[in-house]
Amino acid sequence: MxxxxxxxxxxxxxxxxxxxxxxxxxxxxxxxxxxxxxxxxxxxxxxxxxxxxxxxxxxxxxxxxxxxCGRDHAKGTVFAVCTACRRVEEWSAEGIDALLGAAATAAGFAIAGRTIEVRGLCAACRGEAIEAEPHGLHSHGPGCGCGHEH
Missing domain, CATH: 1.10.10.10 (Winged helix-like DNA-binding domain superfamily/Winged helix DNA-binding domain)
Known part of the structure; x- marks a missing residue:
């Protein structure tokens, strides 16, 4: 209880x-x-x-x-931290946990705990950054999804 x-x-x-x-x-x-x-x-x-x-x-x-956020964390969580607005999203880490478990087993390592954090730009901040950049003056490359020709 x-x-x-x-x-x-x-x-x-x-x-x-x-x-x-x-x-x-x-x-x-x-x-x-x-x-x-x-x-x-x-x-x-x-x-x-x-x-x-x-x-x-x-x-x-x-x-x-x-x-x-209230979701089930039994299969692990990745915390995605936006470096611009500092908001955090919780993603399922099911596949990542399986990989870590297999690697640990192969190495004879007993995982006592883990926190997986990734940093980058959330969709909203990424959209704002792309719209604010003049065409051709950004560091994105082919396939980056920004909508500009490269």
């Missing part, structure tokens, strides 16, 4: 659900100060409990947290 969440857990989860982009623990704390939460350890403990419960994710590359 799941342990009931504390008031601080609920407050942290609400902040992360309302955020458009991942937040550091101190950014979460700054949002919670008006509610009387002043102590970093309170936020860190809440983040730890929420992560353990699968309600939030930690992006190791950014050292930031965001609310889980």
């Amino acid at each position: 799941a342990r009931p969440r504390s008031a601080s857990d609920e407050a942290v989860l609400t902040v992360l659900r309302e955020a458009e982009t991942p937040m550091s623990a101190y950014q979460v704390l700054d949002r919670l100060r008006p509610q009387g939460i002043q102590s970093p350890p309170v936020v860190y403990r809440a983040l730890e409990r929420l992560e353990k419960a699968g309600q939030i994710h930690r992006l190791e590359g950014l050292n930031a947290y965001f609310a889980c």
